[in-house]
Amino acid sequence: MADWWQWSQKKENEALTFAVVGVGRFGTAVCRELLSNGADVLAADFSEKAIDDLRQLEPSIEARVVDCTDEESMKESGILEMNTVVVGISEPIEASITTTLIAKDSEGSKVKRVIARATSDLHEKMLKRVGADKVVFPSRMQGERLGLELVRPNLIERLELDNQTGIDEITVPEEFIGRSLRDLNLRKNYLVNVLAAGPAEELTVNPPAKYILERGNILVVMGKTVDLQKLPQN
Amino acid sequence: MADWWQWSQKKENEALTFAVVGVGRFGTAVCRELLSNGADVLAADFSEKAIDDLRQLEPSIEARVVDCTDEESMKESGILEMNTVVVGISEPIEASITTTLIAKDSEGSKVKRVIARATSDLHEKMLKRVGADKVVFPSRMQGERLGLELVRPNLIERLELDNQTGIDEITVPEEFIGRSLRDLNLRKNYLVNVLAAGPAEELTVNPPAKYILERGNILVVMGKTVDLQKLPQN
Structure with missing residues (x-):
């Protein structure tokens, strides 16, 4: 049938x-x-x-x-x-x-x-x-969403790839402002990969290492959930 | 203050x-x-x-x-x-x-x-x-979500990076089953980048070109919204 x-x-x-x-x-x-x-x-x-x-x-x-x-x-x-x-x-x-x-x-x-x-x-x-x-x-679904936002206030959107891995869209934390991706080296220091960065309306996908993060910018990162949670919160 | x-x-x-x-x-x-x-x-x-x-x-x-x-x-x-x-x-x-x-x-x-x-x-x-x-x-928020699912039935989760770009998590469309990422060449044929692929509970992040997609697998792709929408639907 x-x-x-x-x-x-x-x-x-x-x-x-x-x-x-x-x-x-x-x-x-x-x-x-x-x-x-x-x-x-x-x-x-x-x-x-x-x-x-x-x-x-x-x-x-x-x-x-x-x-x-x-x-x-x-x-x-x-x-x-x-x-x-x-x-x-x-x-x-x-x-x-x-x-x-x-x-x-x-x-x-x-x-x-x-x-x-x-x-x-x-x-x-x-x-x-x-x-x-x-x-x-x-x-129910919206309640779960709000609960997550409250404990992770930087989080704008999240994609759960599996139980251990995800993609998070966060606003650039205070201590990252004015620093380049090379300088921050998120891959080494936080074990996460940067997929995109920049102002909400004109993100740079796969940004170059020299890319400098500004206040209010968005950062899209992929990694293990435990590592994503270690990124600084505002 | x-x-x-x-x-x-x-x-x-x-x-x-x-x-x-x-x-x-x-x-x-x-x-x-x-x-x-x-x-x-x-x-x-x-x-x-x-x-x-x-x-x-x-x-x-x-x-x-x-x-x-x-x-x-x-x-x-x-x-x-x-x-x-x-x-x-x-x-x-x-x-x-x-x-x-x-x-x-x-x-x-x-x-x-x-x-x-x-x-x-x-x-x-x-x-x-x-x-x-x-x-x-x-x-309201859940209604928007359902509307999107109805027109794009493969879509499991979506992250909007900006007005033009996004990340979609889709189930592998019928015509991709049994084919390798090299063979499909989504980057060239659909202008989208594959971020992850595999069964929901054990996705491979940055999968190799030889990776073969199976029925029920998930595919996480990043690209322009217009290009993402051109991916085949089941």
Whole structure:
């Protein structure tokens, strides 16, 4: 079944189409990111105000007021014609569950994948039971992010390569300011490799040894997590 | 004043201490990330159940039931002795605002920084008025993340170096499987640099040209965003 679907998708070179149901802060952010990457998006919400707010932010978006707990309304809206449906409704939980079930189970639905937002473990379980293919927890993920920022205040972004290795984007620590990469010799002194350095908007990738770090510059370094953590903090 | 504070902080080599008020999904994630990085955390919530749930997850945590909208309770709890207070309460909004104000304004409070979670623009504005130093929006940030994943399904993590350049962690696309890095020559054919490759748990950093990519492997590449987007998708 999975094989057939992949084959069919490649064969027809089908476009990726998305519906986002529930356009609060989460759903709106999903819509905007999809649009900015050139995807087709149909946005829907129970609330006329939510749809109006979204249209103000993104005048070009296709957005409709839809009762997403009603099968006929979902059909008429065109949501069930999309490949992927994102259910961004957080409450009432019944609405989130019903919408997910309709998208997955309605006769004639062309939806291949439903991604739903959960607010509790029980909510997650219910979403999976009615067929959600993926469940996301915005608060938990963002909480982890904030916790990390608090203990490593220089850290702007981090990429974990594996359990031991990572890439960190940090602001240049106080004691590195005005010094060249040759002078600092981070490879020898901290066992980390410099991938890029400079002002946020015009970083130099693979900077030369003579490169001098200035206040507010960003430094992108790769290395073992334990070594990255030894870099000075401001 | 800022100078004096920095000087004094360095002089006394003060430890970073944290209180997290409101331990739902967001606050709990903040606590766990802080603990896993070796920080001192005091957790507090109105709800005995929330505190019990947290203690089950993290038996070693110091956690208390506190009425955080009451100045005396906040003082007695020890929260006002911490450097940083994270207000993870999302509702009622009044509780989030009152807690922030007490932490910032109470006589004798040692709190230097309050980071609060907002659920609306108006909530954000109120938090800033009563003194929050930083306001975070979990849903918006996670929504952006999901939107990106949907249009670039191979993408596991991304680091934006500047507007034009980035580092992407992707799963090896179908057509790269079984081929060596020399053979693929991503530098020439896609204008991207390979930083690491291999299975998620044991990546090879700076892999040699003879390195052969296998199904399910991860590939970490650096380059211009437009070039990174041209890499094949599964």
